[in-house]
Amino acid sequence: xxxxxxxxxxxxxxxxxxxxxxxxxxxxxxxxxxxxxxxxxxxxxxxxxxxxxxxxxxxxxxxxxxxxxxxxxxxxxxxxxxxxxxxxxxxxxxxxxxxxxxxxxxxxxxxxxxxxxxxxxxxxxxxxxxxxxxxxxxxxxxxxxxxxxxxxxxxxxxxxxxxxxxxxxxxxxxxxxxxxxxxxxxxxxxxxxxxxxxxxxxxxx
Amino acid sequence: xxxxxxxxxxxxxxxxxxxxxxxxxxxxxxxxxxxxxxxxxxxxxxxxxxxxxxxxxxxxxxxxxxxxxxxxxxxxxxxxxxxxxxxxxxxxxxxxxxxxxxxxxxxxxxxxxxxxxxxxxxxxxxxxxxxxxxxxxxxxxxxxxxxxxxxxxxxxxxxxxxxxxxxxxxxxxxxxxxxxxxxx
Numbered sequence: 001x002x003x004x005x006x007x008x009x010x011x012x013x014x015x016x017x018x019x020x021x022x023x024x025x026x027x028x029x030x031x032x033x034x035x036x037x038x039x040x041x042x043x044x045x046x047x048x049x050x051x052x053x054x055x056x057x058x059x060x061x062x063x064x065x066x067x068x069x070x071x072x073x074x075x076x077x078x079x080x081x082x083x084x085x086x087x088x089x090x091x092x093x094x095x096x097x098x099x100x101x102x103x104x105x106x107x108x109x110x111x112x113x114x115x116x117x118x119x120x121x122x123x124x125x126x127x128x129x130x131x132x133x134x135x136x137x138x139x140x141x142x143x144x145x146x147x148x149x150x151x152x153x154x155x156x157x158x159x160x161x162x163x164x165x166x167x168x169x170x171x172x173x174x175x176x177x178x179x180x181x182x183x184x185x186x187x188x189x190x191x192x193x194x195x196x197x198x199x200x201x202x203x204x205x
Numbered sequence: 206x207x208x209x210x211x212x213x214x215x216x217x218x219x220x221x222x223x224x225x226x227x228x229x230x231x232x233x234x235x236x237x238x239x240x241x242x243x244x245x246x247x248x249x250x251x252x253x254x255x256x257x258x259x260x261x262x263x264x265x266x267x268x269x270x271x272x273x274x275x276x277x278x279x280x281x282x283x284x285x286x287x288x289x290x291x292x293x294x295x296x297x298x299x300x301x302x303x304x305x306x307x308x309x310x311x312x313x314x315x316x317x318x319x320x321x322x323x324x325x326x327x328x329x330x331x332x333x334x335x336x337x338x339x340x341x342x343x344x345x346x347x348x349x350x351x352x353x354x355x356x357x358x359x360x361x362x363x364x365x366x367x368x369x370x371x372x373x374x375x376x377x378x379x380x381x382x383x384x385x386x387x388x389x
Contacts, residue, residue, distance in 0.1 A: 129353070131257075156329070
């Protein structure tokens with residue numbers, strides 16, 4: 001899909017940044033489409049998936065992609081840690097919230113969670129579980145930052161840590177990372193995840 | 206099996222079980238320097254996770270200290286520049302790659318250093334069975350698995366999936382691994 005710089009419409013206040021709408025959407029279709037390349041977007045747009053996560057596209061070409069998602073009645077989230085060209089700071093969050101009008105922001109950094117909440121967009125914090133020794137400090141960070149929702153990665157770790165997370169922070173959980181099979185999706189949902197996030201198009205209903 | 210240690214007592218536990226190689230995963234390296242140096246003198250191979258231990262700068266002076274003064278065997282890091290520097294000091298270099306999602310794995314595999322690392326370490330280890338095919342498209346380097354190995358049976362799965370080494374920080378896993386033959 002061709003991307004170009006478009007002067008954004010005046011959107012301040014127009015975007016729904018409430019987590020209730022997100023959870024409503026997931027209660028109908030519990031899948032978020034992870035889009036790391038613009039070419040993958042059309043398939044996500046025509047699917048039943050209610051939420052799209054943008055991982056990689058350059059920040060200053062994001063507008064048309066996000067607005068295409070929202071025009072379909074879906075919610076658009078942007079991963080601020082991974083997109084190119086944008087400062088990973090308050091000004092970066094404010095750009096995404098005010099100029100682009102994203103519904104939510106995904107980050108693994110507690111400071112950016114606070115900035116996202118201040119901009120009244122949905123704050124999704126990534127819990128990156130590569131090492132069991134890192135779990136206590138990750139949970140402490142989560143408890144401190146209090147995002148609206150948590151994304152736990154990779155999926156294979158979720159069953160091992162779900163009870164520890166729940167005991168500490170009563171937040172809705174999305175499971176992502178190498179979710180490629182229907183069985184993995186079902187297992188995550190059975191263990192209490194509100195949704196999975198996946199780039200595997202066969203799992204986009 | 207590579208015991209991942211974080212202090213002098215876990216080092217002793219690993220050595221008492223007969224392990225001849227250890228990974229210093231966490232903790233202050235400087236606080237356990239004495240026992241580590243005497244182990245290295247006895248021929249124990251010591252690897253250091255530069256991203257996990259405290260007390261060392263990420264610079265050439267720290268690497269020279271590990272290689273020349275302490276006689277350690279190798280280092281692990283996600284940082285390509287540190288590994289490149291480490292290979293100059295004849296340390297074995299193990300590139301850590303986080304296997305959290307396919308986008309992140311791709312980024313990690315694309316950053317594999319030249320000269321080729323001695324091995325790559327996939328974290329968490331329990332993701333190795335899922336990601337091994339993708340890894341083998343990029344590199345034939347030996348694969349280590351580190352993180353979230355909580356039983357000898359899990360360690361066995363990681364090895365059967367094609368890993369050459371699996372690390373665990375749990376002494377009960379080190380013990381079970383010796384008791385139960387996990388590789389035919």
